[in-house]
Amino acid sequence: MPAKKIDFDMVREIALALPDVEESAIHGAPLLKVRGRLLACSALHRSAEPNTIVVHLDVEQRAELLAAEPGVYYVTDHYLKYPMVLVRLAEIDRNALRDLLEKAWQSATSKKRARKT
Numbered sequence: 851m852p853a854k855k856i857d858f859d860m861v862r863e864i865a866l867a868l869p870d871v872e873e874s875a876i877h878g879a880p881l882l883k884v885r886g887r888l889l890a891c892s893a894l895h896r897s898a899e900p901n902t903i904v905v906h907l908d909v910e911q912r913a914e915l916l917a918a919e920p921g922v923y924y925v926t927d928h929y930l931k932y933p934m935v936l937v938r939l940a941e942i943d944r945n946a947l948r949d950l951l952e953k954a955w956q957s958a959t960s961k962k963r964a965r966k967t
Contacts, residue, residue, distance in 0.1 A: 856939045856947060858892060861903055864948050865889055868955045887958045890951065893936055897926035901939045905954045909933050915950075922946070933957075 854860070858880055865871050865882045871889060874881045881891040893902040907915070912935040915923040922941040929936060937950065 854944070856942055856944065857901075858903065858939075860944065861890055861939070861947065861951070864944075865951050865955075868951065870959070871955070884955055884958045888934075889954050889958055895926070895928045897928045898936055899924075899938060903937050903939060904929065904934050905937055905950055906933060906958055907935050907950075907954050908957050911935075911953060911957070 862873065862880065862882065866873065868884065868889075871882055871884045874883055876891055877894055879892040879894055882889040888904075888906045890903050890905045893899075893904045898904070912923070912925065912933070915935055916925065922938055924936050924938070925934070926936065937947075942950070
């Protein structure tokens with residue numbers, strides 16, 4: 851039996867199971883936030899590939915993912931200066947997506963980040 855296709859509905863399902871995550875929209879596309887901060891959204895910039903999401907992640911964590919799995923994670927010049935990683939939904943499995951969203955949630959809710967805003 852093939853694995854269920856990863857799409858934004860699955861991203862939403864996993865993210866909304868995390869504490870304090872809520873759904874919103876940006877330019878008509880779904881956006882997931884935690885305590886008012888970006889968690890994940892559809893990649894809207896033209897530099898992103900189709901069926902890609904943007905996930906908030908510390909730059910150090912992003913570098914690790916890019917080095918480990920460049921077929922799944924990538925970044926374009928547009929997103930380079932932001933603490934975000936682009937994720938090819940067709941290339942990630944559900945468990946890796948859950949782990950990634952949990953890391954993003956931890957990053958967005960950390961006391962260190964909260965003090966910066």
